[in-house]
Amino acid sequence: TTAPRIDAVFDLDALLSEDEREWQQRARRFAQERIMPVIEDDFERMHFRREFVKELGELGFLGMHLKGYGCAGAGAVAYGLVCLELEAADSGWRTFVSVQGSLAMSAIHKYGSEEQKQRWLPGMAAGDLIGCFALTEPQGGSDPAGMTTTARRDGDGWVIDGAKRWIGLASFADVAVVWAKVEDPSFGGGSGGHAVRGFLVPTSTPGFTATPIDGKLSMRASVQCDLAFDGVRVDDDAILPSAKGLSGPFGCLNEARYGIVWGAMGAARACLEAAISRSVDREVFGRPIGANQLIQAKLADMFLEVEKGILLALHLGRLKEHGSLTPAQISVGKLNSVREALHIAHEARAILAGDGITNEFPVMRHAANLESVRTYEGTDEIHQLILGRELTGLNAF
Ligand code: TGC
Numbered sequence: 322t323t324a325p326r327i328d329a330v331f332d333l334d335a336l337l338s339e340d341e342r343e344w345q346q347r348a349r350r351f352a353q354e355r356i357m358p359v360i361e362d363d364f365e366r367m368h369f370r371r372e373f374v375k376e377l378g379e380l381g382f383l384g385m386h387l388k389g390y391g392c393a394g395a396g397a398v399a400y401g402l403v404c405l406e407l408e409a410a411d412s413g414w415r416t417f418v419s420v421q422g423s424l425a426m427s428a429i430h431k432y433g434s435e436e437q438k439q440r441w442l443p444g445m446a447a448g449d450l451i452g453c454f455a456l457t458e459p460q461g462g463s464d465p466a467g468m469t470t471t472a473r474r475d476g477d478g479w480v481i482d483g484a485k486r487w488i489g490l491a492s493f494a495d496v497a498v499v500w501a502k503v504e505d506p507s508f509g510g511g512s513g514g515h516a517v518r519g520f521l522v523p524t525s526t527p528g529f530t531a532t533p534i535d536g537k538l539s540m541r542a543s544v545q546c547d548l549a550f551d552g553v554r555v556d557d558d559a560i561l562p563s564a565k566g567l568s569g570p571f572g573c574l575n576e577a578r579y580g581i582v583w584g585a586m587g588a589a590r591a592c593l594e595a596a597i598s599r600s601v602d603r604e605v606f607g608r609p610i611g612a613n614q615l616i617q618a619k620l621a622d623m624f625l626e627v628e629k630g631i632l633l634a635l636h637l638g639r640l641k642e643h644g645s646l647t648p649a650q651i652s653v654g655k656l657n658s659v660r661e662a663l664h665i666a667h668e669a670r671a672i673l674a675g676d677g678i679t680n681e682f683p684v685m686r687h688a689a690n691l692e693s694v695r696t697y698e699g700t701d702e703i704h705q706l707i708l709g710r711e712l713t714g715l716n717a718f
Pocket of ligand 1: 416420424454455456457462463464465466487488489490514515545566567568569571572574575648697698699700703707718
């Protein structure tokens with residue numbers, strides 16, 4: 322790996338605490354020793370390695386930014402560094418940590434009752450239980466206010482009907498955080514986004530089905546599912562008491578989008594590393610291709626964007642630690658990191674020439690994964706429009 326050489330140019334380590342560097346090293350070791358030896362094969366076979374979940378829990382990576390309930394209570398920068406190192410191996414594993422920690426566990430931690438937190442969080446932090454986050458629906462993900470999944474009052478419980486799509490890890494999950502519209506005005510019901518409430522649905526509940534989506538050419542070592550809710554009955558205490566309206570799920574998306582700001586830079590760094598090592602090893606016209614000015618210009622530009630992206634992520638992380646990070650700032654980071662990571666992956670593929678399309682190098686896998694990362698948690702265009710609204714005061718949605 323040339324990662325230490327890339328790190329050395331800017332000495333970003335100097336901006337980190339010893340504790341943060343330890344988190345990063347721990348994640349880098351897991352990525353290199355556990356994920357890297359198997360990832361090409363898992364990607365090829367569309368295999369999600371369930372046994373890693375427990376190991377990630379033991380390392381403290383699950384819900385690591387949360388306090389109490391068995392969670393590590395680490396800082397935002399430490400969490401970001403873990404996302405970066407995991408995604409340098411594969412976006413699927415950073416996605417798992419995001420869905421489990423930033424989405425499902427955050428929802429319970431932010432909005433759950435004490436009983437709900439005690440019931441679910443310790444097992445999820447340990448990797449004994451898996452959670453998923455069911456927001457996006459089959460007709461599209463950009464406008465959650467238009468969701469059609471409903472929860473209606475039935476005696477002292479709730480009955481959920483509807484469908485969700487692209488729900489990560491749902492077929493492995495023990496609990497689903499399900500966002501649905503309620504009709505009962507005493508629970509915030511009515512029309513539009515204000516009627517949205519969250520429910521904790523054990524996946525063993527009759528009427529709940531999760532079907533993995535086949536034919537994906539991206540995130541193949543991860544699992545995304547179609548969900549169906551066919552008269553799914555849950556008790557009164559399944560509702561998240563403190564999430565009222567769409568600000569509930571958006572509060573969790575903020576957490577996951579923040580992790581992507583860091584994670585995508587890990588994928589970018591891995592592509593840059595592959596391009597650097599190839600530039601030194603591969604000879605054409607009697608000398609290493611890296612001795613050509615055109616290749617060096619590409620490497621320099623790729624390096625620039627990796628370093629700028631990590632510095633931006635670090636700045637956002639420090640703002641998050643001070644409690645002042647805004648959704649618009651997160652949009653800047655998510656849009657920039659994923660867009661630049663994809664560009665870097667494409668440039669690396671070009672430097673690797675024909676071999677770049679094979680799984681001898683991780684570059685096509687990262688490029689394919691990043692197409693998903695670009696789309697979920699707010700597409701590039703959604704983040705452009707969030708920023709456009711911030712700059713003009715005009716809402717283009
Ligand atoms: P609007 O409908 O007017 O606002 C609704 C309420 O939400 C509040 N809000 C936020 N709160 C906290 N953080 C944010 N980032 C927030 N954004 C909005 C807003 O203040 C309002 O609150 P209230 O109390 O007044 O009701 O919505 P908007 O006009 O603000 O937003 C429109 C838009 C397009 C930006 C938003 O709908 C959006 O971000 N759309 C993209 C949704 C998205 O990212 N979907 C992808 C989900 S990814 C996923 O679910 C996959 S999980 C990964 C996996 O399972 O693998």
